[in-house]
Amino acid sequence: MIGIREIQDAAGRIAGHVVRTPTVPSTGLSALLGVPVTAKLELLQRTGSFKARGATAKLLSLSEAERAAGVVAVSGGNHGIALAVMAAALHVKATVVMPRSAPARAVEIAEAAGASVRLTDDMPGAFSLVTRLQQEGLTLVHPFDDPVVIAGQGTVGLEFAEDAGELTDVLVSIGGGGLIAGVAAALRARRPDVRLWGVETEGAQAMSEALAAGGPVPVELSSIVSTLSAPSVSRLTYDHVSALVTEVLVVPDREAVRGSLDLADHAKVWTEPAAGCLLPAARQVLQRVGDGARLGLVVCGGNATTGEMIAWAARFGLR
Template identity: 85%
Template sequence: MSLVTITEIEAAARRVAGHVVRTPTVPSPGLSGLLGVEVTAKLELLQRTGSFKARGAVAKLLSLTPAERAAGVVAVSGGNHGIALAVMAAALDMKATVVMPRSAPARSVRTAEDAGAVVRLTDSMAEAFALAERLGTEGLTPVHPFDDPVVIAGQGTVGLELADDAGELTDVLVSIGGGGLVSGVAAALRARRPDVRVWGVETEGAEAMSRALVAGGPVRVEVSSISSTLSAPAVSRLTYDHVSALVTEVLVVPDREAVRGSLELAEHAKVWTEPAAGCLLPAARRVIERVGPGARLGLVVCGGNATVADMAAWSARFGLE
């Protein structure tokens, strides 16, 4: 088992500097009052393209050979990785193809297209991965959203900044789709703040990592969560190895509570998030129950690419108006 090292994450930080935002790491009085413990938020929704995905995407793009760049890149995405790849590839004058399931947010499709990417739509996330793999064999350069140590190291720069910028923390919560972000953050924190516990968070219907941990390795899952940006049909052996070695536990919360969490983040933290970040709040309550009122939480607020119409529809669906 070969995990991404702090040396690789530090190298990624140097590589992406100037291409991504060093996002704010701030105490949140509103969330601290809501949860009853000290809360610090790492605001990755203020990153370029609206999520942490810009970090891993540009780290990978900058690592490519001239021939790989010239061939053009391809990626599969539930939304945020595709946006990041499209925008960062355009900034580096590279051609990009993004494969998304039809369940991906319409805004994500438009944003990727507006950045100049070719967008291919499929009926499911599993079909999106299959099409992206085929396009890779036909000559395009794959940029996997999580099964790549360079991408994981890029996402790990979130953890590096959190370790440098936050006050005392006992527990950090990170959302999980395919596991690239939590793998990188956990690797960075294990090196810089070894006493901090890292908790992963998934939504019901997007439980690829928690199912893998039960099975002893990656397994395919049927995706049904509204959180399309968390909806990987399977994690990779690479991200599974990181989580099984470095993460305390993976918590799973219902979609309804993830949407409620987004509404609470808007009201109490004054930030507009997607359910992939909203799921952190119900999970945080469970962590506090486990570790006690002395907890000092860090929340990696991973993305904010949801529209007002999206949030209104989800709120109505779950009776949260």
């Protein structure tokens, strides 16, 4: 299990390389949901998502030989962007493997940063190619199955605990579980009374299916939310969630897209559906916990294009 010391150490290492993102009370979201809401605006992080933290922590932990050989990552979008950009900043050669379903903008950004981008037909194929590249000598920077990466993502929770006012419930999106594992470890150490809720979209339910099965299992992916679409969680992230998180909630893709539109309208921030899913989940939380809730939302990323949002809104009949 990742402890607060590892997260504090990661915070010290990555300071100066990443942004301490704003933690702000949102009057718009508070009015929308009917309770006080505080948002951790990680979409304002370098590369547009929290992923820069874990990638930087891992890159800074490499030996000289590992740096010289280069690194490789598999990604549905944001992790690949983060590794490409932060590796370039730290003068490390990076290869990013993505499924063809990854957002075109993510591929463009990774290539523009100087990374070698390899595309595969699907996410399982991407993981298979990464295994072969590791055998050729590249160091894997895993998006979630790495204690160094999780400690880096945990700095989000450390900052949230330090900067937010009173909170009763914090909601965090889940793909492979690296973000929620780190945030949960930090908040359990700093704010042990806060309830933690994970959020997935239908068709990207790797953590909820793992919890039902008693451990990580492969899942069928069908969600439009590619940045949450891990083919399975890891034992490491599963152990953190099963021990530290109150419950994992699942929302439809349509409601995740609606959540992004509501965040634009009411919070004045441009998010991807991986963050938009927090709003419908927040309504579920409020139905369960009743009066007196004070919500915290980890707004994890904003790497959706206007074209993508327009297409998703049209697909689901949203205005």
